Amino acid sequence: MSGAAALDMPVEGTGQWKRGNVAIALLLPIAIVNGIGFILPILNLAGMSFKEAMPGGGIGEAITTANWTGLLGDGFYVDLVLNSLLVSFVITLLTLVTSYPIALYLHRATGSWKSFLTVLVISPLLTSAVVRTYGWIALLADDGPVANAFSALGLTAPRMMFNTTGVVIGLTEILMPYMILSLMAGFGRLDPRIEEAASTLGARPAQAFWRVIVPLTMPGIALGCLLCFVLAVSSFITPKLMGGGRVFLLATEIYDQAIVTLNWPLAAALSMLVLIIFGAALFAYSRVLRLIDQG
Amino acid sequence: MEYSPKSWTMRVTVTVLFLFLLAPVLLVFPISFSGDEVLSFPPQSWSLRWYYAMADNRQMVSAFMTSLWLATVVTVLSLLIGIPATYAIVRLKVKGAQFLYNVFTAPLLLPTIVLGLAILIVFASSGLLGTFTGLVIGHLIVTLPYALRVLVVSLGNLGLICEEAASSLGARPLTTALRITLPMMTPGIVASTALCFLVSFDEVVVTMFLAGPRLTTLPVALYHHVESQADPLVASVSVLLILLTLAVVLIVDRTMGLTRAFVK
Numbered sequence: 246m247s248g249a250a251a252l253d254m255p256v257e258g259t260g261q262w263k264r265g266n267v268a269i270a271l272l273l274p275i276a277i278v279n280g281i282g283f284i285l286p287i288l289n290l291a292g293m294s295f296k297e298a299m300p301g302g303g304i305g306e307a308i309t310t311a312n313w314t315g316l317l318g319d320g321f322y323v324d325l326v327l328n329s330l331l332v333s334f335v336i337t338l339l340t341l342v343t344s345y346p347i348a349l350y351l352h353r354a355t356g357s358w359k360s361f362l363t364v365l366v367i368s369p370l371l372t373s374a375v376v377r378t379y380g381w382i383a384l385l386a387d388d389g390p391v392a393n394a395f396s397a398l399g400l401t402a403p404r405m406m407f408n409t410t411g412v413v414i415g416l417t418e419i420l421m422p423y424m425i426l427s428l429m430a431g432f433g434r435l436d437p438r439i440e441e442a443a444s445t446l447g448a449r450p451a452q453a454f455w456r457v458i459v460p461l462t463m464p465g466i467a468l469g470c471l472l473c474f475v476l477a478v479s480s481f482i483t484p485k486l487m488g489g490g491r492v493f494l495l496a497t498e499i500y501d502q503a504i505v506t507l508n509w510p511l512a513a514a515l516s517m518l519v520l521i522i523f524g525a526a527l528f529a530y531s532r533v534l535r536l537i538d539q540g
Numbered sequence: 541m542e543y544s545p546k547s548w549t550m551r552v553t554v555t556v557l558f559l560f561l562l563a564p565v566l567l568v569f570p571i572s573f574s575g576d577e578v579l580s581f582p583p584q585s586w587s588l589r590w591y592y593a594m595a596d597n598r599q600m601v602s603a604f605m606t607s608l609w610l611a612t613v614v615t616v617l618s619l620l621i622g623i624p625a626t627y628a629i630v631r632l633k634v635k636g637a638q639f640l641y642n643v644f645t646a647p648l649l650l651p652t653i654v655l656g657l658a659i660l661i662v663f664a665s666s667g668l669l670g671t672f673t674g675l676v677i678g679h680l681i682v683t684l685p686y687a688l689r690v691l692v693v694s695l696g697n698l699g700l701i702c703e704e705a706a707s708s709l710g711a712r713p714l715t716t717a718l719r720i721t722l723p724m725m726t727p728g729i730v731a732s733t734a735l736c737f738l739v740s741f742d743e744v745v746v747t748m749f750l751a752g753p754r755l756t757t758l759p760v761a762l763y764h765h766v767e768s769q770a771d772p773l774v775a776s777v778s779v780l781l782i783l784l785t786l787a788v789v790l791i792v793d794r795t796m797g798l799t800r801a802f803v804k
Binding site: 264265267268270271272274275278279281282283284285286287289290293343344346347350362364365366368369371372373374375376377378379380381382383384386388389390415418421422475478479481482485486496499500503504509512513516519520523 | 554557558560561567571582621625628629632634640643644647649651652654659660661677680681684738742744745748749762763767770774775778781785789
């Protein structure tokens with residue numbers, strides 16, 4: 246490091262190469278884009294949640310807390326938020342249960358087999374959520390393959406389209422790659438020799454799993470759950486397409502208020518609520534990590 | 541219950557879960573060759589009619605061209621903006637580099653639905669809604685954090701030895717940056733090119749807020765199509781999308797290895 250600094254010494258401040266000015270010039274474009282497209286809009290959005298909504302999409306100048314008190318006092322919105330949280334929680338749990346075996350298997354696989362399976366895990370991630378939701382619509386339709394499989398077994402298929410069941414199934418699958426990659430990132434501490442030691446010392450497989458493997462992989466579990474929970478809360482494409490307007494969640498309500506009803510102040514307040522939920526999830530995550538560290 | 545990778549319970553469980561994970565993507569392929577009028581699986585008859593229908597659908601074709609052009613412009617701009625910023629943050633070590641990096645990658649942490657709404661409100665008053673410029677700015681907010689992350693990691697992992705050798709042999713800082721540092725960043729640049737292109741090409745939520753009736757991208761056109769009618773057209777477009785993604789991924793894999801590029 247000191248060598249690099251010394252090498253730069255002779256040229257610094259010679260007029261044609263002033264480090265500070267060059268750095269500012271290099272950072273200016275990204276700062277402009279970030280300012281116009283991110284910081285300004287977000288601050289504006291926060292302010293918008295305290296503006297007055299006029300009928301027909303107008304926005305009043307007065308500052309008011311009406312949007313917020315309206316949100317918290319209206320039974321529909323309280324239910325909406327609670328329902329969103331519950332659905333996201335269920336999706337997170339299901340994603341964890343379906344992803345854990347795959348992540349564990351991938352962690353232990355080796356060589357080209359491992360690379361191939363990793364590509365299989367990543368490839369849905371690179372496929373548009375619209376495409377994957379469309380696939381689920383085909384699978385879960387009233388006369389689709391899943392319903393047909395039910396009737397072949399002599400059972401009546403539950404309705405899976407245009408209700409919460411379909412949204413939960415679709416989102417679980419869509420979020421699995423995130424969970425698998427997070428779990429694998431946290432599996433570093435899992436050494437096969439530790440499991441061997443557990444079984445040599447007389448632990449049954451179930452004991453080894455619950456008392457050795459799971460505790461060691463807690464950091465990965467916490468990270469994956471955080472990621473999937475916040476993604477589920479803010480997901481929009483799948484609930485909108487598979488819910489068919491009959492499943493009301495936070496993200497779909499933000500879109501409807503912004504585009505259909507044109508009530509921007511209310512949409513802004515709902516967005517701020519999503520950010521508050523994000524903050525709370527992040528806080529919970531950091532507490533869980535601290536607990537794990539204390540072991 | 542046995543948990544070792546070779547046990548049969550584990551193998552069967554993992555196979556079933558993989559099928560669940562890949563089912564919707566795999567299903568799109570047979571459906572795209574359906575000869576039916578409406579979406580059903582398995583199809584009653586087979587044909588290429590939905591591929592012809594796709595080529596004849598002017599809305600889809602123009603949305604595809606918009607997406608292609610938009611993703612290209614956004615990718616080039618992301619690199620032109622991201623590479624200098626990376627150099628300033630990693631090599632010039634400006635004051636508060638870590639803070640700036642956090643601010644510039646912060647949009648990645650924000651839900652796209654909130655980001656889309658925030659940009660919509662600002663753009664509505666400045667006449668950028670439904671314009672190509674508006675879409676470019678909206679997409680840059682989404683792609684730049686990815687570009688910056690990949691580029692900063694790739695430059696940060698490079699040793700200073702070559703650059704030090706060049707400057708001790710008398711190369712000026714600009715010459716060193718352009719002829720030593722930049723070529724050495726190639727793997728990172730390839731990875732962020734692919735990532736920016738795919739992210740921009742697939743972006744739906746922010747685009748839905750910013751696109752207009754006359755200017756729309758392929759994923760948004762697909763979304764509206766799925767919302768209004770259930771026919772196999774979306775499947776044939778999806779197959780095209782998947783093949784395009786696959787091509788990009790293969791190029792990256794050949795250049796630097798997929799896991800290194802995306803898992804990071």
